[in-house]
Amino acid sequence: AYDVDNTHYYLNEIPFADHKALLDPPTADVTGRVVAFLAHLARPRDRDVLRRAVAYLLREQESSGAWFGRWGTNYIYGTWSVLMALAELNDPSLKPTMERAAYWLRAVQQSDGGWGESNDSYSDPGLAGMGQTSTAAQTAWACLGLMAAGDRDSVALHRGIAWLQAHQEGDGCWQARFFNAPGFPKVFYLIYHGYAFYFPLWALARYRNLGCMAHE
Structure with missing residues (x-):
């Protein structure tokens, strides 16, 4: 794990090779x-x-605009991770890439204003960004990703923030009721x-520090 150029994928075919996850190869979220x-x-x-790393991230972007997330569930996590990184570069040439990702995040917003993605998306990429219910962490990732992409005034962002406010409990906390990270994708998951x-x-x-204005 964590060795440079750790991409000898044939090693995953060794019998008892730890769920075909013997390696920790490069991923978009870590990059x-x-x-x-x-x-x-x-x-x-x-x-x-940075030039080489950004080139890798651009290659890894899915046709939908999302990025796969290895260490958190899943495409919402990966997309947030990359958008936060690209925002730090302040490079106008990356704007179309970031806008595609933001468009995808808005497209998978739940009807209640939050975001939620189940671990089924590791087995079926067609379920990327989809889940039975919104969760606090995934809603926060999506909102952070939208703001990193330059969003300040969209209905999607304001609804996501409103979801977080509405679901904060009396003690100031939010609940984590569902697995939100993979140990080994398709094998076991963690909270x-x-x-x-x-x-x-x-x-x-x-949201507060950027001075975003909520819709009435």
């Missing part, structure tokens, strides 16, 4: 984290690294209970 960090530092020596605390708080704080 997005690195891009965001290096872009924030803005060091000249990182320019080539990171902290996701339902800090991601909604992050989304609400960013």
